[in-house]
Amino acid sequence: MRIKLLLAATIAIVGLGLSACNKKTDLAPSSIFTFKLDTIxxxxxxxEGYLTDTIEAGKKTLVVDGVTNNFGYHMELMVxxxxxxxxxxxxxxxxxxxxDIQQKAVGYVSKTIKINITSIxxxxxxxxxxxxxxxxxxxxxLTDGTFKVEIY
Structure with missing residues (x-):
C-alpha cells in the first residue's frame, strides 16, 4: 500500500514540475512593439517582424507590424x-x-521618424x-518607441 502511495505522489510531483516548466516559457513575450504618441x-x-525585398534591386526593408490588444489600432514601422x-x-x-482599424478616427503617418537599430x-x-x-x-x-521582434 505504501509503495502505491509513494508511486502516486512521485508521479504527481513530476507532473506538476513539468507543467510548471511549460507555463514559464509561455509567460515571456517573444516580441515587443510600443511607443507613446503625444500622451497616449x-x-x-x-x-510580427519580417524582411522583404523592395522594387529597387538589392534593397531590403525591415517591417515591424502590430495590432493593439483591443484590435483598435494597426501599427507599422518600416526601414x-x-x-x-x-x-x-x-x-x-x-x-x-x-x-484606427474601425475607421472611427483619422490615422497618423510619419512626418519625420528616426529608427535606431541596435541588433539585427x-x-x-x-x-x-x-x-x-x-x-x-x-x-x-512620437516618443519612447521600442521594438524587439522575431523575424519570419
Missing part, C-alpha cells in the same frame, strides 16, 4: 536599408503608421524610434 501609450499584443542590413540610425527610408540578424531585430506623426492637420510627437 500604444502597445502591440500581436507583433529600407540603403545598402546592407545592419545596425545603425536611419531617417531616410524610415516610415511609421498608426491606423536573420532571426531577430531590436531597437528604438522617435519622431513626429501627422494626420494631415495635426502633428504629434
Amino acid at each position: 501609450s500604444y502597445h502591440s499584443n500581436s507583433t 529600407t536599408f540603403p545598402d546592407s542590413i545592419r545596425v545603425g540610425s536611419y531617417e531616410a527610408g524610415a516610415e511609421m503608421t498608426l491606423m 540578424n536573420s532571426k531577430h531585430a531590436e531597437g528604438n524610434f522617435s519622431g513626429v506623426l501627422t494626420n494631415g492637420d495635426i502633428e504629434k510627437p
Whole structure:
C-alpha cells in the first residue's frame, strides 16, 4: 500500500514540475512593439517582424507590424536599408503608421521618424524610434518607441 502511495505522489510531483516548466516559457513575450504618441501609450499584443525585398534591386526593408490588444489600432514601422542590413540610425527610408482599424478616427503617418537599430540578424531585430506623426492637420510627437521582434 505504501509503495502505491509513494508511486502516486512521485508521479504527481513530476507532473506538476513539468507543467510548471511549460507555463514559464509561455509567460515571456517573444516580441515587443510600443511607443507613446503625444500622451497616449500604444502597445502591440500581436507583433510580427519580417524582411522583404523592395522594387529597387538589392534593397531590403525591415517591417515591424502590430495590432493593439483591443484590435483598435494597426501599427507599422518600416526601414529600407540603403545598402546592407545592419545596425545603425536611419531617417531616410524610415516610415511609421498608426491606423484606427474601425475607421472611427483619422490615422497618423510619419512626418519625420528616426529608427535606431541596435541588433539585427536573420532571426531577430531590436531597437528604438522617435519622431513626429501627422494626420494631415495635426502633428504629434512620437516618443519612447521600442521594438524587439522575431523575424519570419
